[in-house]
Amino acid sequence: MSEPAALSDTDRYEQACDQAIAMCDGNLRSTIKALIMANEYLEIELRELQAAASTEHAPASLPRASGEAA
Template identity: 80%
Template sequence: MPASPASGDRLYEQACDQAIAMCDGNLRSTIKALIMANEYLELELQELRATISCGCMPNTASDAQSSAA
């Protein structure tokens, strides 16, 4: 069953509280950390897209486990 909008909001509120707590309550540091995390994820996505577009498939943990068997 899909989560209701209210429960989704609660999850976002909890995630915000956790991010702020990890930055000792400093909202500017929290925003900076989130921007940096987003930039990192965007770079990872670009690299993955480039890998896939050249016909290569990145190694995954499941690939490594199946080849070890």
């Protein structure tokens, strides 16, 4: 059997919009509010990760390169 064709970007965005609206019971205002809130959360996460990276402290779970000085 052949694999289904990949969705184009436009189709993926349309599908994502439909899913977001459906999750908010068709209420467009609630959908927009939820997306704004999700975006704000991701912006905060990004700022926190950038701040952590700027202090040059790698998370303990990441191994150091073998040639890297301690």
